Amino acid sequence: MTDIAMIRAAAARLQGHVRRTPLLSSVFLDRIAGRRVLVKAECLQHTGSFKARGAWSALSALDPATRARGVIAYSSGNHAQGVAHAAGLHGVPAVIVMPADAPRLKIDNTRALGASVVLYDRMTEDRDAIGAALAAERGLTLIRPFDDPLVIAGQGTVGLEIAEQAAEQGVTRADVLVCCGGGGLSAGVALALEATAPGLRVRTAEPDGFDDTAQSLAAGQILRNPALSGSICDAIVTPEPGRLTFPILSRLCGPGLAVSDDEAMAAMALAFLRLKIVLEPGGAVALAAALFRPDAFQDEAVICVASGGNVDPQLFAQALARLAP
Amino acid sequence: MTDIAMIRAAAARLQGHVRRTPLLSSVFLDRIAGRRVLVKAECLQHTGSFKARGAWSALSALDPATRARGVIAYSSGNHAQGVAHAAGLHGVPAVIVMPADAPRLKIDNTRALGASVVLYDRMTEDRDAIGAALAAERGLTLIRPFDDPLVIAGQGTVGLEIAEQAAEQGVTRADVLVCCGGGGLSAGVALALEATAPGLRVRTAEPDGFDDTAQSLAAGQILRNPALSGSICDAIVTPEPGRLTFPILSRLCGPGLAVSDDEAMAAMALAFLRLKIVLEPGGAVALAAALFRPDAFQDEAVICVASGGNVDPQLFAQALARLAP
Structure with a gap:
């Protein structure tokens, strides 16, 4: 199974082939959230996502x-x-x-x-x-999308970078919100943070109605979503957490979070306006939770992974229309 | 006057207060340009621009x-x-x-x-x-926008980073296209590259009809634009090159480039689609020149500074409409 040694080995293989994406922020987002918001911009990764x-x-x-x-x-x-x-x-x-x-x-x-x-x-x-x-x-x-130890290890390199970049910005205690489908990114980041930044804790973010991971974490067993489609967050609509990922999430993550499609669209608009990055709905749910669920967090900062930006232009334009004067 | 020592001193003062922005790329942009295109994403800087x-x-x-x-x-x-x-x-x-x-x-x-x-x-x-x-x-x-030695030195830190990041990606010979208004960014980058990456040469990029720098460089003296407004590239519409910047540009830059508003909008759409960054028209003219003026360059790579992303959502949506299927 994936462990920190596998994640470090993956980081070595990835060197020079993936980008070290920036950890962005904006005082305008901080004001909305009521705390510092740090955004790991994996939409800037090659192919437009952490994958x-x-x-x-x-x-x-x-x-x-x-x-x-x-x-x-x-x-x-x-x-x-x-x-x-x-x-x-x-x-x-x-x-x-x-x-x-x-x-x-x-x-x-x-x-x-x-x-x-x-x-x-x-x-x-x-x-x-x-x-x-x-x-x-x-x-x-x-090559499985999430239930593969080597894939989880690769996604975990996001966590290694977050640990370093957050410390550079003076943040050592925070929830780390991760957009969650099958849980490969969430599990990899959780394992990486366990070893390198014990004050940072992963919490999954999902769309309302497709929060199988949050439900499964609460129940202590893998539960399945009632529906298989119907959210704009296509990138992270999976039936249930993975067999390899769920035990990791169950051991390391805090309670899962869910946001509406409307909140995901609002987060996309704010990421455009304040960070100058392009997010797809499924890549914006973690930012949406950071901005619109302030009561769910206790620390002075929250970190979220903006996991992807492969959005059709028409849908992005709909998000922008929310910003009309 | 600004020199490399002033730029290095500025870099030291900026440490921890500005972002080291990433140098992005996409194989899809490379195909359009017919060469490698490296994009210094200063739209991701605090406040959304290199300023x-x-x-x-x-x-x-x-x-x-x-x-x-x-x-x-x-x-x-x-x-x-x-x-x-x-x-x-x-x-x-x-x-x-x-x-x-x-x-x-x-x-x-x-x-x-x-x-x-x-x-x-x-x-x-x-x-x-x-x-x-x-x-x-x-x-x-x-605090003058460009004709100030300390301001030019601050903008020159973009050049220090380009020199390092381009070398990391194996690029040591290339034209470096810079969106140009009064010339502070162009001059600072040119001075930084002169000292740190002699195979990289700055070339200014401006909107058609407002290419006072290109005209001035060609004439060997400061010339003024006939009009003072009428381009969507509001960020870089200035009447003429600066008194401090022009001698630097004249000594160090290759011939200036100009693109249409339409080409700037196309570059914005492609930056959205392929790089997942938000550019304003004035911040996209360098990328537009890289993509749509292939005959103007000789090296296997071209570098461009994407200098800002503060664009009204309605205008950005117009750029996206170009991508409609």
């Missing part, structure tokens, strides 16, 4: 002969781009199984990064079964 | 008794926010003289940062005269 880290971690750890046969991934979009990007730079083929209703931008980008895209129906087909069949048929290695 | 550097440099160098009486600045907006921000953190009053037609966002932000704002008519009034009178009356120190 480039886990994908690079997994691909770079494969033995060369296995890697050369190619990789396969199933993903709502950001993991797809991460895997396509890492495969392209390693010079190996990638097949990506994507839901047919994923944002067009993500499908187009995945293809443009050189991957073959196979579309499936999110409501009627099982992406795991499709992925496993293709993998067996072509000798591809399946 | 926070020059303002901090100037204020931090004042003797404390002088600084305590307060400062004054005249600015189309970004310099205003930089001075207001630096004055606020130093705990001293700031008066900002702004054109009445500046973007509302910039006026509001300047006030919200604690400054007193005095509006003037860009077509009929002389901001220098207004600023000088107010300064004399209240004992304020005038």
